[in-house]
Amino acid sequence: MKASSIFFLISLIAVLGACSGGELRKNFYEETCPEAENIVHNIVWKNAALNPTLAAKLLRVHFHDCFVRGCDASVLIDSTESNSGEKDALPNETLGGFDVIEEVKTELEKKCPGIVSCADIVALAARDSVSFQFKRTLWEVLTGRRDGRISLASEANRDMPSPFFNFSSLQQSFENNGLTVHDLVVLSGGHTLGVGRCRFFRDRLYNFTGKGDADPSLNPTYAAFLRTKCRNVEDNKTAVGMDPGSDLSFDTNYFKILTQHKGLFQSDAALLTDKGARNFVNVLLDSKRFFMEFGLSMKRMGAIGVLTGNSGEIRKKCNVIN
Numbered sequence: 580m581k582a583s584s585i586f587f588l589i590s591l592i593a594v595l596g597a598c599s600g601g602e603l604r605k606n607f608y609e610e611t612c613p614e615a616e617n618i619v620h621n622i623v624w625k626n627a628a629l630n631p632t633l634a635a636k637l638l639r640v641h642f643h644d645c646f647v648r649g650c651d652a653s654v655l656i657d658s659t660e661s662n663s664g665e666k667d668a669l670p671n672e673t674l675g676g677f678d679v680i681e682e683v684k685t686e687l688e689k690k691c692p693g694i695v696s697c698a699d700i701v702a703l704a705a706r707d708s709v710s711f712q713f714k715r716t717l718w719e720v721l722t723g724r725r726d727g728r729i730s731l732a733s734e735a736n737r738d739m740p741s742p743f744f745n746f747s748s749l750q751q752s753f754e755n756n757g758l759t760v761h762d763l764v765v766l767s768g769g770h771t772l773g774v775g776r777c778r779f780f781r782d783r784l785y786n787f788t789g790k791g792d793a794d795p796s797l798n799p800t801y802a803a804f805l806r807t808k809c810r811n812v813e814d815n816k817t818a819v820g821m822d823p824g825s826d827l828s829f830d831t832n833y834f835k836i837l838t839q840h841k842g843l844f845q846s847d848a849a850l851l852t853d854k855g856a857r858n859f860v861n862v863l864l865d866s867k868r869f870f871m872e873f874g875l876s877m878k879r880m881g882a883i884g885v886l887t888g889n890s891g892e893i894r895k896k897c898n899v900i901n
């Protein structure tokens with residue numbers, strides 16, 4: 580295929596994807612709870628001002644929510660004696676920001692009880708927390724999601740992509756959610772924020788093929804630096820900024836360090852192993868382009884498997900089903 584026809588195909592897929600929001604729409608609560616989006620915005624910004632790591636937490640929660648059972652706030656449901664929920668799943672061990680979601684929900688239940696879904700709060704809160712740094716709203720979030728009633732650790736363990744995935748497994752995982760390689764590259768840019776624990780990348784430092792070696796695809800200078808952070812193969816807990824020097828700032832630096840072979844996880848490095856993905860990484864070094872693409876891909880991610888109309892429920896508290 581010629582480059583132009585590949586571009587056409589990518590654009591077509593992008594347009595189709597953009598329409599996949601189904602029944603979600605702009606300002607769904609305009610009539611039923613006109614202050615809803617402002618309330619989310621105000622509480623999230625108040626908390627973001629106090630905690631610079633909040634954006635990373637809320638962005639990741641939205642991603643985890645959407646990739647397991649669709650964006651239905653299933654990730655927020657606490658486990659019970661008879662059910663091990665998504666929060667118990669291995670990849671979820673370090674999720675956070677739940678307290679802020681609950682603070683928003685409590686306020687919304689006071690103002691308009693039973694109206695605003697936790698799933699919409701998660702989508703709006705992710706957007707607003709990332710936007711705080713810029714003091715403006717970075718992308719549009721459609722609303723009208725409803726909340727699910729099922730949360731299973733087994734599904735999170737099955738459906739969340741692993742930091743040990745290679746390119747084709749990542750592609751498959753995104754495809755399973757109706758997302759493309761284009762979205763995979765763009766959304767991986769979420770790793771411009773936040774930290775990763777040693778357990779997810781220490782093999783790359785100490786024992787990549789079982790011969791006491793480092794991952795040859797990792798920048799050796801950077802690997803040496805990471806070994807000073809994760810001092811041994813036993814270290815599971817130490818956290819390292821995924822975007823060195825810039826992990827509190829939403830910017831294109833993730834793509835820059837990626838091209839320098841400083842992506843933290845194998846799943847980050849894997850983006851360079853595919854020609855199309857690698858070319859697109861270079862395109863996203865342009866911040867105007869990245870910001871635009873990130874908004875569009877977030878819209879597609881935020882529409883995965885949503886419950887609308889009369890499906891699901893509007894939870895009273897986000898951590899328990901009604």
Ligand code: HEM
Nearest residue numbers: 635636639642673740741742766769773774775776779846
């Ligand atoms: C492509 C597949 C992905 C994999 C394999 C992956 C894996 C991971 C892992 C292992 C961590 C570190 C967790 C820890 O050590 O505590 C992490 C953190 C994070 N991920 Fe991803 N992720 C992926 C995609 C995404 C996407 C699509 C987003 C959002 C758009 C995202 C946003 C984040 C953020 C913001 C953090 C930092 C969280 C914090 O500092 O609290 N990730 N990811």
Ligand SMILES: *[C@@H]1O[C@H](CO)[C@@H](O)[C@H](O)[C@H]1NC(C)=O
Nearest residue numbers: 743744745746747748749852
């Ligand atoms: C990627 O990983 C999957 C699952 O582990 C494996 O089956 C596949 O062969 C790998 N692909 C490549 C190109 O290494």
Ligand SMILES: *[C@@H]1O[C@H](CO)[C@@H](O)[C@H](O)[C@H]1NC(C)=O
Nearest residue numbers: 785786787788789790791812
């Ligand atoms: C490296 O991995 C191999 C194979 O899994 C294992 O036998 C060996 O003990 C490991 N070495 C270290 C230093 O952990």
Ligand SMILES: *[C@@H]1O[C@H](CO)[C@@H](O)[C@H](O)[C@H]1NC(C)=O
Nearest residue numbers: 777778779812813814815816
């Ligand atoms: C680190 O995690 C591994 C499993 O990933 C576990 O076997 C090991 O006991 C943990 N080490 C510590 C010190 O907690």
Ligand SMILES: CC(=O)N[C@H]1CO[C@H](CO)[C@@H](O)[C@@H]1O
Nearest residue numbers: 666667668671672673674675
């Ligand atoms: C944030 C959260 O709920 N983390 C949980 C992840 O799963 C472990 C068990 O594997 C729980 O102990 C954590 O509380």
